[in-house]
Amino acid sequence: MNERVLVIDDEAPIRRALQTALTGHGYQVEVAEDGADGLVRAATYSPQLIVLDLMMPKLDGLQVLLDLRSWSQVPVLVLSARGEEREKVRALDLGADDYLTKPFGIDELLARVRALLRRNTASASADAVTTFGDVTIDLGRRIVTKSGEEVHLTPTEFALLATFIAEPDRVLTHRHLLDRVWGGYAVDNAQQLRVYMGYLRRKLEDDPANPRWLITDPGVGYRLKTD
Amino acid sequence: MERIRPAQPHHSVRDSVQAAIHALGVWTPADRARALIAFGAVATATAAMLPWRESLGILNVSLIFLLIVFVVALRGGSRAATLSALLSFAVFDFFFIPPYHTFTIASRDHVLALFVYVGVAITTGRLVSHLQGRTEQAERAEARATLLAELNSALIGGVTLHSILSAIVERVVKLIAAASAQILVPNSDGSFSPRAYFPERTPLDRQDMAVASWVFENKQPSGRRALAGTAFGRWRRPGDTRSRALLMLPIATTDQAIGVLAIEQAEGAPPISADAERVLVTFAAQAALAVDRARLTEEAARSAALAQSDELKSALLAAVSHDLRTPLATIKASTTSLLDTSVSWDEATKREFLIGIDEETDRLSLMVSNLLDLSRIEGGALKPDRDWVDGAELLNDVARRLRNRASASGKTIAVDTPDESPLLWLDYVEIAEVLLNLGDNSLKYSPEGSTVRLTLEISATDARFSVADNGPGMSRRDRNRVFTKFVRGETAGTSIGAGIGLSISKGLVEAHGGKIWLESEIGQGTTVFFTIPLALPEATDRARE
Numbered sequence A: 001m002n003e004r005v006l007v008i009d010d011e012a013p014i015r016r017a018l019q020t021a022l023t024g025h026g027y028q029v030e031v032a033e034d035g036a037d038g039l040v041r042a043a044t045y046s047p048q049l050i051v052l053d054l055m056m057p058k059l060d061g062l063q064v065l066l067d068l069r070s071w072s073q074v075p076v077l078v079l080s081a082r083g084e085e086r087e088k089v090r091a092l093d094l095g096a097d098d099y100l101t102k103p104f105g106i107d108e109l110l111a112r113v114r115a116l117l118r119r120n121t122a123s124a125s126a127d128a129v130t131t132f133g134d135v136t137i138d139l140g141r142r143i144v145t146k147s148g149e150e151v152h153l154t155p156t157e158f159a160l161l162a163t164f165i166a167e168p169d170r171v172l173t174h175r176h177l178l179d180r181v182w183g184g185y186a187v188d189n190a191q192q193l194r195v196y197m198g199y200l201r202r203k204l205e206d207d208p209a210n211p212r213w214l215i216t217d218p219g220v221g222y223r224l225k226t227d
Numbered sequence B: 001m002e003r004i005r006p007a008q009p010h011h012s013v014r015d016s017v018q019a020a021i022h023a024l025g026v027w028t029p030a031d032r033a034r035a036l037i038a039f040g041a042v043a044t045a046t047a048a049m050l051p052w053r054e055s056l057g058i059l060n061v062s063l064i065f066l067l068i069v070f071v072v073a074l075r076g077g078s079r080a081a082t083l084s085a086l087l088s089f090a091v092f093d094f095f096f097i098p099p100y101h102t103f104t105i106a107s108r109d110h111v112l113a114l115f116v117y118v119g120v121a122i123t124t125g126r127l128v129s130h131l132q133g134r135t136e137q138a139e140r141a142e143a144r145a146t147l148l149a150e151l152n153s154a155l156i157g158g159v160t161l162h163s164i165l166s167a168i169v170e171r172v173v174k175l176i177a178a179a180s181a182q183i184l185v186p187n188s189d190g191s192f193s194p195r196a197y198f199p200e201r202t203p204l205d206r207q208d209m210a211v212a213s214w215v216f217e218n219k220q221p222s223g224r225r226a227l228a229g230t231a232f233g234r235w236r237r238p239g240d241t242r243s244r245a246l247l248m249l250p251i252a253t254t255d256q257a258i259g260v261l262a263i264e265q266a267e268g269a270p271p272i273s274a275d276a277e278r279v280l281v282t283f284a285a286q287a288a289l290a291v292d293r294a295r296l297t298e299e300a301a302r303s304a305a306l307a308q309s310d311e312l313k314s315a316l317l318a319a320v321s322h323d324l325r326t327p328l329a330t331i332k333a334s335t336t337s338l339l340d341t342s343v344s345w346d347e348a349t350k351r352e353f354l355i356g357i358d359e360e361t362d363r364l365s366l367m368v369s370n371l372l373d374l375s376r377i378e379g380g381a382l383k384p385d386r387d388w389v390d391g392a393e394l395l396n397d398v399a400r401r402l403r404n405r406a407s408a409s410g411k412t413i414a415v416d417t418p419d420e421s422p423l424l425w426l427d428y429v430e431i432a433e434v435l436l437n438l439g440d441n442s443l444k445y446s447p448e449g450s451t452v453r454l455t456l457e458i459s460a461t462d463a464r465f466s467v468a469d470n471g472p473g474m475s476r477r478d479r480n481r482v483f484t485k486f487v488r489g490e491t492a493g494t495s496i497g498a499g500i501g502l503s504i505s506k507g508l509v510e511a512h513g514g515k516i517w518l519e520s521e522i523g524q525g526t527t528v529f530f531t532i533p534l535a536l537p538e539a540t541d542r543a544r545e
Helices: A012-024 A035-045 A061-069 A085-093 A106-121 A155-166 A174-182 A187-204 B013-025 B029-096 B108-152 B161-176 B206-218 B274-339 B347-378 B391-408 B428-445 B476-481 B496-511 B537-544
Strands: A004-008 A028-032 A049-053 A076-081 A098-102 A129-132 A135-138 A143-146 A214-217 A221-224 B180-186 B192-198 B244-252 B257-264 B387-390 B412-416 B423-426 B451-458 B462-469 B516-520 B526-533
Touching: A004 A012, A004 A035, A012 A028, A012 A106, A028 A035, A035 A049, A035 A061, A049 A061, A049 A106, A061 A076, A061 A085, A076 A085, A076 A106, A085 A098, A085 A174, A098 A106, A143 A187, A155 A174, A155 A187, A155 A221, A174 A187, A174 A221, A187 A214, A187 B387, B029 B108, B108 B161, B108 B274, B161 B180, B161 B192, B161 B257, B161 B274, B180 B206, B192 B206, B192 B257, B206 B244, B206 B257, B244 B274, B257 B274, B274 B347, B274 B496, B347 B391, B347 B428, B347 B496, B387 B391, B387 B428, B391 B412, B391 B423, B391 B428, B391 B451, B391 B462, B423 B428, B428 B451, B428 B462, B428 B496, B428 B526, B496 B516, B496 B526
Parallel strands: A004 A028, A004 A049, A049 A076, A076 A098, B412 B451
Antiparallel strands: A129 A135, A135 A143, A214 A221, B180 B192, B180 B257, B244 B257, B387 B423, B451 B462, B462 B526, B516 B526
């Protein structure tokens, strides 16, 4: 707790609501009302997480992100609205770590904030064992079990799962996954990604048609939920 | 650019005399031919009559020469007629009036006869050739009128600006056998671009464009006539190997210039005649009126469309403000109750208020999405952003979102999906919106404790979704009307919100090439079905490119 969060949004009611909610959960919050001010505060306040609204007048969210990423790797959660799907994906490809579509529930916001901050502090070591539901993954020994029984995964399936384990609880875009697992973004590979997600779900989910852990973010990518 | 200039205006008598002599001396080949005809005719007649000069008599000879002059006048024009009259006068005197082979005249009667003859001959000759000229003029006028009428027929019937301009250029080319014609229209930056051309677009160089600009501003045709003949503005730049005759006419009404008609003469063809040029100038002026009319018609159609869309928008606004008021009213009521310090609510009641606020907010959010899509559907801008989607996953996602609302009022959502379902080629957000709209409606009319069922079935050709409830059902009349946009003046119980949500759904489904319909009986609940065609891989690959 006590992590520093910077909220950059041009709408005062949203800034107020986020500040109140986050402070209530023990975070320290700083606000900025436009992109330029946001960049200055990002440099001076040194937040551990930035919540950034995509659509702002003057310096818009994407430009802020570009500028920010040129000198900082701080996790960024972007806020977008219905109809801004393209911008959302662009933001993620340009370095944003996760997104939320307005209107959103505070519970969802807090879950994503937690996940992004956890990633920062957690050490991703090869000996780590990850668990979600009744599934356990030991990356180092390459063993996956479900309900105690070992599950056999093909190399590609394992690589895909490992990519999720490396960055749990946040959205991974199609492009990101294809880059990591298949080494490049090509049209036919997008189909492959879908197919392999299907395989993983069939092996690891209780109800593959109604996934609980390996979630689809339509139009954006996928995420692994671990809680 | 060289242009043939007209002669300078005359200033002195000496200049006039010089010009007259010059004109006399300028005999075109046609004139020479006619002179020859005159000579020939007179000579032939003389030769024919010579043997019989004794028996013919003065009267007959004079009549025959008169006939010759008449014929020459008909064919040769007044100059040749006069020439033949004078010639025949001389020949008459020399060969046919005693004493023969001299110019002297013996008898006084013969003098009278001869001079009467020459007078009559010259007069007749000029009269006939004048009449003939008039006839020719009348024929040319008729030809001009016919040409103009045929050009004008291009203007009738053309309703759109484009069709009129195309008709004009095509007609002009065909009727005067030009090489090509194009209509240049000014752009906002002052340059001109061709708006219509026939048969092909002939590129115009900068000088041509400069001339077009001049023609447009001054509303004058370009190109002048040479003194002798009817050659038109022949522009040749130094070094230009192809010589092209271009005639540019302004298409303008008295107050407004619309464009320039540029006609290119066919290579090697005879130059456009003076008559044709006059007709074209008249035509261009009439074309301007027709073009203006077409423009006004288009503007009128646009404002009519605008007026209609305005009407639709006001109806939409009315329906929307009605719809928004219900959730807003609930939210307002709940929040003000919670803020009311005079009552202390117990935790359960507080929670109820808050749940209500949360639900109504979701409903408002859906309405906003609906409105966004409605405006896109109206504007014809709705293009689904398709991707491969797992139908079962979509249905479960929607069910999850509906469940929050359902459980608060003791209703349940059930999902029925096939074990093996192929990936569907559709826009996730839009079809989810359709299902949310249908599900929300069903929840509204379902009695407490009942179940709303979401189903997906795959057939050979499409994916069929359905949303079924156990509500009151609909009469046949309502069933037929329910998909039409915001059905007004509803009977109690069917809010207009149902109208918008369903008509959006219809628009979104149909944008996917699917169909939507419902089955319902009073007292037996309602089921709404919609299909999304299963995509063929080739079609989708093509769509993705």
